[in-house]
Amino acid sequence: VEPLLVIKIGGNIIDNEAALLPFLRQFALLDGKKILVHGGGKIATQIGDKLGVESKYSNGRRITDAETIDLVTMVYAGLINKNIVAKLQSIHCNAIGLSGADANCLPATKREVKDIDYGFVGDIINSRINNNFLATLINTENCVPIFCPITHNQQGQLLNTNADTVAQEIALALSSTFNVHLIYIFEKNGVLLDVENENSVIPNITRALFEQLKQPQATTGKPIVFEGMLPKIENALLAVQQGVEKVSIGNAQNLAQLIKGEKGTTITHA
C-alpha cells in the first residue's frame, strides 16, 4: 500500500501571501502522492463586505444562505483554488483544482434543519466519495488534487463544508487504497502542554493520553486540552481508529519535519 499525504491549510496560510508561497514551495517539493485541502480564510468575508453580503452567525457558526453559498463558491472554488493551482503548476507540481461537485468527488447532504437552519451546509457522504477517480488522478495521471471546501448534494445544489472535515473525509475514504497521513497546518507548533509556551509541544497523542489531557490537572486545576483543540483531536483519533495511519498537527515552518514527526504533534491509534 502506497503512502498518501492529505494536507489541510487554513486562513493563517491562505490570507498571507508571505506564508502561502513558501508553503506551496515546500508542498511542491514533497516526494510521493499528495492532496491539498484549503479553507477559505478571511478573503470571503472581505469580498462579502464589499458585495454587501452580511456574515450571519448562530451560536458562533456561520449561516450559509443563498448569497453566501454564491460568495464562497466564487472565492473558494475560483479565486483561492485557481491561484493555488497556477502557483503550484509554476513550480512543477501537477496540481488540479477540484470542488466536491467535480467528477462527483464529494457528494454531501444538506444539513438537516433542527433548531437552527445553517443553510447550504453539506455533510459529506463518505461511502459515496469518488475514490476510484481520485486514485486514478493520483496514481495514473500523477496529478495533485487541490480541494476547496465546496461540496454538492447531487441534485444541483452546491454546499459549504468545513475544510477540516473535507480533509478528514478524503483521508478516511482513501485509507482503503493508500496508507494515509493526514496533516493539519495551523498557527501553533502543535498541541501544547502549556498554551502560552510554543516549546511545550506534545509529540505524540493516543486515545489514552487524550483522556488524561482532557481532565483538570492537579497543579493548575485546568485541563490541558480544551475548546477548539478538543474536536480537532477527537476527530483525529476517530480518523486513526477508522483506518487513517496517523494525523499530524503543526505549523508550516518546516513541513518536511512535521511529516517525519520531528516537529508538531502526531496522533496515532496506539
Next chain:
Amino acid sequence: VEPLLVIKIGGNIIDNEAALLPFLRQFALLDGKKILVHGGGKIATQIGDKLGVESKYSNGRRITDAETIDLVTMVYAGLINKNIVAKLQSIHCNAIGLSGADANCLPATKREVKDIDYGFVGDIINSRINNNFLATLINTENCVPIFCPITHNQQGQLLNTNADTVAQEIALALSSTFNVHLIYIFEKNGVLLDVENENSVIPNITRALFEQLKQPQATTGKPIVFEGMLPKIENALLAVQQGVEKVSIGNAQNLAQLIKGEKGTTITHA
C-alpha cells in the same frame, strides 16, 4: 477515430436561468464524448460593479487589470463553472470543471504589449495543450470536461482568454485524437442571408461561399457577412482547414438538430 463534440455557450445562455437549465438538459442527453466551454456573460460585470471594479475598454476590447483577473477568476472558474458542474451532475452527466491552469490543460502566454496593454490576457499555446490528460478524462474516466475561459502562463499567473478561442484551440488540439465537431451556440438561428430574417439561415458555408458572402451584393450593395460574424466564420474556416471536421453555428433551441446539421449553419472544409 471517435467523434467528439466541443460546444461553446456564451452570455445568452449563461445569464438566463430559463435558458441555461434546458440547454444543460439537452447537453446531458447528447450521446458520445463531449466538452463544454462557457464564457462569462454579464455576471462578472454586475459583480464587478458591486465590488467597485471598473470595466475598462480600449478600442472596444476589455482591459484585464489585476483587479479584473481576480474578478473573472472568481466568477468564471468559481460561480459559473461550479454551478454548471453541479447541475450537470444532478442529471447524470459526469461533469468536471476545469480552468486552463488545472493539470496544465491550457498553457498560454500573456499577450505582448504593443500599442495597448490588454493586461492579463492569454494567448493559448496550442502545441502545449494537455491533450493526453483530456483524452484520458474523456475516454477512460468517462468525464465531461467543462472549461471556463481562464488560462495561465505556467509561471503562476492566471490569464483571461476569449471563450470562443478556448473552444477553438481545444477543438484543434484534440482533432489529432478525435473526429471533432465544434459547435458555437449563439442568439441567432445561424448565419443569415438577411440579418433581419431568422428564417434565412445559410445551411452550409465553405471557403468559396464565404468569399462571395463578404463581397457587396448586387441587389443591396452590402455584404451578407460583416462585423462580428466575419472573425467567427474566418476562425471556423481556419479550424476545418487545420483538422477540425466541421463547425456548426446556431441557437440552443434544438441542440440535437443543430449537431445533425438539420438546423443552423455548418462550416466545412469543402
